[in-house]
Amino acid sequence: MGKAGIAVVRLSGPSAAAVAALLTGSDVLRDRVARLRQLHHPDDGRHLDSGLVLAFPGPASFTGEDVVEFHVHGGRAVVEAVLDAVHATGQARAAEAGEFTRRAFDAGKLDLTAVEGLADLIDAETEAQRQQALGQYGGALGELYASWRERLIGLLAHLEAGIDFVEEADVPAAVTAAVRPQIAELMEEMAQHLDDGRRGEILRSGLSIAIIGPPNAGKSSVxxxxxxxxxAIVATTAGTTRDVIEVRLDLGGYPVILSDTAGLRPDSAADDIEIEGMRRARDAAAAADMRLYVIDGVQFDTLGLPGPDEYELLLVNKSDLDEWTLPGNAIEEVTYGVSARTGAGFGGVLQAISQYVEKMAPERVTPVLTRTRHREAIQGALAALEQGQTAEEIELAAEDLRRASLVLGRVVGAVDVEDLLDVIFHDFCIGK
Ligand SMILES: Nc1nc2c(ncn2[C@@H]2O[C@H](COP(=O)(O)OP(=O)(O)OP(=O)(O)O)[C@@H](O)[C@H]2O)c(=O)[nH]1
Ligand SMILES: [Mg+2]
Structure with missing residues (x-):
């Protein structure tokens, strides 16, 4: 809800055309042509607005049902009045969050991964996120999983045919021997799909970077x-930052969540609030995908420098000051002299962050999985297949294959997923 030039009020379901007829006084469902119409309240005939009325007869609509859209002026009172008029017909109610998409899913218009892709498309903030979401909405991921499932079901049919001949000595063994190499091939494809450096997940939710280091080094300034x-507040006082402060950025199409943290120093020098701040700083550093360790290039304690496994980049700040130097024991490849005052040296830092992202999440063939839900499912299917490969009995091997195909069916929503639906559709806004 907000103010806009145009607002679209959507109706979906068998009564959509009847409701539209009551508001416009005309039959709108005949074709897909947009028409300018006056909208009136069905109770007292009062004029509400003029707008476009556009009908999409089912099944060729987003939800698969008859859909009518009113394109009215986007003022709050206009939208309120139109919604009120729609309710007054007694033939419609407000949609629940995600209900249009849920109906589309129920009608078989979208599989579950496409539904998730649509949610991601609506949430996309960067260009790379948009591209990934659009691909998934278009069915790229769903098609891959569906094709794996089809292959599995084909192999399963072979095994089951073999089971019919368990009485004959060599048939089951011959069938399993024929099926196993094909399962191995599928397993290889799944393993490669999983080995993606979490690229899709990072792109979906953002790369988290924690800025850590001693007090007053200039972390907040960075x-x-x-x-x-x-x-973030910058001050000469050591211990200025206490809470973790998060900022979202678009770095070359990659969403990045930067967090500034409290400076780390011995507990004895700090009060209770600062000690809690340092605890949060350590948690943020541990949870981050990448850590930038910032030190003051004028005052640093060489012995106090952290080990190289505690950060990905070392920023030696305040290079604008005359007494600034690099610590002698800094590791050259990951060390950058910068000045948060003048901006000197940050070009190299940004490049290093991009390179790090590329290294941890190499670009491979699309589609990539984008959610933990997908990863766990593919891991589950792979584990079931692994077990099937070593099963002695053909019946057991078949059971493992059945389990793997069930898991794949759940990812795309082809089999019993009632428990998952509420979780997935809950992410949507009303009206989508
Ligand atoms: N000359 C110079 N001063 C800087 C630079 N970056 C930060 N400062 C100063 O250093 C002081 C501390 O900066 P902050 O950014 O608050 O440092 P911090 O690491 O966030 O400090 P805490 O939150 O207390 O841990 C401030 O007085 C800044 O103005 C720089 O590049 N050059
Ligand atoms: Mg700070």
Whole structure:
């Protein structure tokens, strides 16, 4: 809900045309032509607005049902009045969150991965996110999983045919021997699909980068410089930042969540609030995909430098000051002299972040999986197939294949997923 030039009120279901007729006084469902119509309240005939009325007769509509859209002016009172008039017909109610998409799913218009792709498309903030979501909405991921499932079901049919001949000594063994190499091939494809550096998941939810280091090193200043605004308080007092401050950025199409944290120093030098802040800082550092360790290039404690496994990039800040130097024991490849005051050196830092992303999430053939739900399912299917490969009895091997195909069926929503649906559709807004 908000103010806009145009608002679209959508109706879906068998009464859509009847409701539209009551508001417009005309039959709108005949074709897919947009027509300018005056909308009136069905109770007292009062004029509500003029707007376009556009009908999509089922089944060739988004939901598969008859759909009518009113394109009215986007003022709050206009939308309220039109919704009120729609309710007054007694033939319609407000949709629940995600209900249009859920009906589309029920009508077989979209599989579950496409539904998720649509939700991601609506949430997409960067260009790379948009491309990935659009691919998934278009069915790329769903088609891959469906094709694996089809192959599995084909192989399963072979095994089951073999089971019919368990009485004959060599038939079952021959069937299993014929099927196993094909299962191995499928397993190889699944393993490759899983070995993607979590690219799709990172792109969907954002790469998390924690800025850590001693107090007063300029961590908040680095965050502000990268964010291009004064998101965090900067002050000469050591221990300024206590809470973790998060900023979302678009780095070359990749969504990045930067968090500024409290400076780390011995507990004895800090009060209770700062100690809690440092605990949060350590948690943020542990949970991050990447860590930027910031030190002050004028005052640093060489002995106090963290081990190279505690950060991905070392930023030696305040290079604008004369007394600035790089610590002698810094590892050259990951060390960057910067000034959060002048912006010097940040070009190299941004490049290093991009390279790091490329390294941890190499670009491979699409489609990539984008959610933990997908990863767990493919891992589950793979585990079932592995077990099937070593099963002695043909019946047991068949059972493992059946399990794997069931798991794949659940990812795309082809088999019993009632429990999953509420979770997935809950992410949607009303009216989608
Ligand atoms: N000359 C110079 N001063 C800087 C630079 N970056 C930060 N400062 C100063 O260093 C002081 C500390 O900066 P902050 O960004 O608050 O440091 P911090 O690491 O977030 O500090 P805490 O939140 O207390 O841990 C401030 O007075 C900044 O103005 C820089 O590149 N050059
Ligand atoms: Mg700070």
């Amino acid at each position: 965050l502000n410089w990268l964010a291009g605004r004064d998101a």
